[in-house]
Amino acid sequence: METVVVNEVGPRDGLQNESAQVTPGDRAELIRRLVATGIPAVEVASFVSPKAVPKMAGADEVVAALDLDAADFSALVPNMKGYEMARAAGARAVAVVLSATDTMNRKNINMDLTTTLRVCSEILEQARRDGISGRAYVSVAVTCPFEGRVPEFRVLDLTRRMFAAGAFEVTIADTIGAANPSQVKELFTALVEEFGARRLAAHFHDTRALALANAWQALECGIRKFDSSIGGLGGCPFAPGAAGNLATEDLVSLLHQAGFHTGIDLEALLEVVTHVRSLVGHDVGGRTLPWLRSRHAAA
Amino acid sequence: METVVVNEVGPRDGLQNESAQVTPGDRAELIRRLVATGIPAVEVASFVSPKAVPKMAGADEVVAALDLDAADFSALVPNMKGYEMARAAGARAVAVVLSATDTMNRKNINMDLTTTLRVCSEILEQARRDGISGRAYVSVAVTCPFEGRVPEFRVLDLTRRMFAAGAFEVTIADTIGAANPSQVKELFTALVEEFGARRLAAHFHDTRALALANAWQALECGIRKFDSSIGGLGGCPFAPGAAGNLATEDLVSLLHQAGFHTGIDLEALLEVVTHVRSLVGHDVGGRTLPWLRSRHAAA
Numbered sequence: 001m002e003t004v005v006v007n008e009v010g011p012r013d014g015l016q017n018e019s020a021q022v023t024p025g026d027r028a029e030l031i032r033r034l035v036a037t038g039i040p041a042v043e044v045a046s047f048v049s050p051k052a053v054p055k056m057a058g059a060d061e062v063v064a065a066l067d068l069d070a071a072d073f074s075a076l077v078p079n080m081k082g083y084e085m086a087r088a089a090g091a092r093a094v095a096v097v098l099s100a101t102d103t104m105n106r107k108n109i110n111m112d113l114t115t116t117l118r119v120c121s122e123i124l125e126q127a128r129r130d131g132i133s134g135r136a137y138v139s140v141a142v143t144c145p146f147e148g149r150v151p152e153f154r155v156l157d158l159t160r161r162m163f164a165a166g167a168f169e170v171t172i173a174d175t176i177g178a179a180n181p182s183q184v185k186e187l188f189t190a191l192v193e194e195f196g197a198r199r200l201a202a203h204f205h206d207t208r209a210l211a212l213a214n215a216w217q218a219l220e221c222g223i224r225k226f227d228s229s230i231g232g233l234g235g236c237p238f239a240p241g242a243a244g245n246l247a248t249e250d251l252v253s254l255l256h257q258a259g260f261h262t263g264i265d266l267e268a269l270l271e272v273v274t275h276v277r278s279l280v281g282h283d284v285g286g287r288t289l290p291w292l293r294s295r296h297a298a299a
Numbered sequence: 300m301e302t303v304v305v306n307e308v309g310p311r312d313g314l315q316n317e318s319a320q321v322t323p324g325d326r327a328e329l330i331r332r333l334v335a336t337g338i339p340a341v342e343v344a345s346f347v348s349p350k351a352v353p354k355m356a357g358a359d360e361v362v363a364a365l366d367l368d369a370a371d372f373s374a375l376v377p378n379m380k381g382y383e384m385a386r387a388a389g390a391r392a393v394a395v396v397l398s399a400t401d402t403m404n405r406k407n408i409n410m411d412l413t414t415t416l417r418v419c420s421e422i423l424e425q426a427r428r429d430g431i432s433g434r435a436y437v438s439v440a441v442t443c444p445f446e447g448r449v450p451e452f453r454v455l456d457l458t459r460r461m462f463a464a465g466a467f468e469v470t471i472a473d474t475i476g477a478a479n480p481s482q483v484k485e486l487f488t489a490l491v492e493e494f495g496a497r498r499l500a501a502h503f504h505d506t507r508a509l510a511l512a513n514a515w516q517a518l519e520c521g522i523r524k525f526d527s528s529i530g531g532l533g534g535c536p537f538a539p540g541a542a543g544n545l546a547t548e549d550l551v552s553l554l555h556q557a558g559f560h561t562g563i564d565l566e567a568l569l570e571v572v573t574h575v576r577s578l579v580g581h582d583v584g585g586r587t588l589p590w591l592r593s594r595h596a597a598a
Contacts, residue, residue: 208552210556213515
């Protein structure tokens with residue numbers, strides 16, 4: 001049985017996009033509950049200015065509250081200052097985010113693509129010197145909301161640069177959920193051919209109800225590591241135009257049915273979905289949740 | 300641009316499983332609206348005993364109300380009596396249903412597998428003599444609710460027999476929506492290898508939110524004809540344990556994004572979804588509907 005690694009991003013990518021303000025203590029508790037289900041990797045925080053992203057305030061408190069041996073915990077860092085804060089907090093893995101287009105980088109972190117590339121490279125190089133695992137996201141890797149379709153050669157080039165700067169792993173992100181499995185096949189086939197599947201990961205959003213089909217296609221291309229978000233946090237899949245993450249329960253359900261090992265207890269995961277509802281104050285849950293609940297109720 | 304044929308089954312497989320009783324006149328009107336969107340093929344009726352399946356009463360009235368040149372209309376026939384009725388009504392295409400397991404055939408039409416095979420073969424042979432296009436369904440082709448996992452060799456064998464009896468086309472149906480893309484890949488690869496993709500079609504249900512991933516995998520295997528149901532009629536995808544069909548709007552949305560031609564106007568299809576709501580008296584709609592509606596509202 002082949003193993004697929006699930007990287008849970010709900011506590012960061014999910015909660016950052018929710019209207020509820022969840023305290024660092026509650027975020028750490030959520031992470032502990034997620035890890036208790038068997039999830040091996042969690043994106044736990046973002047070391048950004050609390051003025052710019054108030055939802056992520058207290059990233060150091062979240063990291064300090066965790067048993068860092070319990071799972072592969074990573075933290076997002078937008079710049080060298082964020083990196084220094086993450087290191088000071090004790091983070092063992094950091095991730096930089098490089099958007100594939102100039103406009104998206106400006107909108108996201110107020111830097112052009114060339115500057116972002118330089119900053120990301122510097123952080124990755126510093127992380128390597130510090131013995132911290134450095135990862136990179138290439139975001140809006142298929143379609144940018146401002147510049148439209150992103151050419152494949154650019155994603156390949158940026159991925160190449162991130163590896164060259166010392167990235168341990170590069171995650172290719174369909175940040176706005178605009179990709180279809182045909183595009184995923186083309187892009188990931190080229191990526192796997194050049195870099196091998198082992199150091200690549202995929203991040204999908206379910207805006208167009210294609211996240212599972214895209215994940216399946218990426219699996220077919222050999223990808224064995226995926227981001228997902230408990231309950232699809234980060235946007236409700238049923239709301240018009242919502243851009244929620246691929247729900248962890250949807251991904252794990254697909255993986256188990258298709259014969260992959262994840263180490264995750266799906267029934268325990270459903271209890272965390274219920275817990276997440278109480279944290280964010282509204283209904284959450286992936287597309288498979290009704291079926292999963294009825295199956296476990298019948299069991 | 301490659302063409303994929305969508306066979307709309309909402310007026311039969313969909314409405315048969317709804318609690319609302321829709322009159323033959325309203326069913327014919329629904330079919331006309333579907334065809335007006337560009338849908339090339341519709342399963343319009345089932346020639347069964349109205350005592351056994353009251354929802355399908357008036358199949359002959361539905362067929363009589365249609366312009367038979369407008370699209371490829373087919374009717375389900377469970378036995379020779381049903382076939383004779385369909386022929387008398389003027390049907391140009393009929394479909395027989397052969398469940399892959401003994402128990403499912405008994406539960407579905409009160410005949411064992413051997414008897415069903417004989418009856419289906421007789422109907423297909425008679426249809427050929429009559430110049431009527433005969434199709435066959437191999438249903439519960441992946442998992443049977445009574446007998447569990449169905450062995451691949453049996454589906455291959457039954458498909459072989461249906462072609463030998465004169466079937467023009469065989470549709471492989473995951474009737475309860477229990478298949479995953481890994482199983483779809485294995486089964487359809489074997490089917491396409493033996494029979495070629497051109498005379499095969501696929502029928503998926505969305506019980507586990509995998510219908511689109513399964514459809515994508517079948518496309519990858521070369522399948523170019525799919526059943527789907529407007530609004531996902533035949534069970535709400537959001538209800539626990541529901542077994543709705545793959546929604547036509549979900550399928551067409553996937554196909555258009557992935558670069559296939561269907562001839563279907565997706566925006567017009569959304570209006571038919573609204574019409575279907577008024578027919579069945581409750582909310583319907585595939586998983587992509589919120590996104591599709593927001594996109595067309597923004598356009």
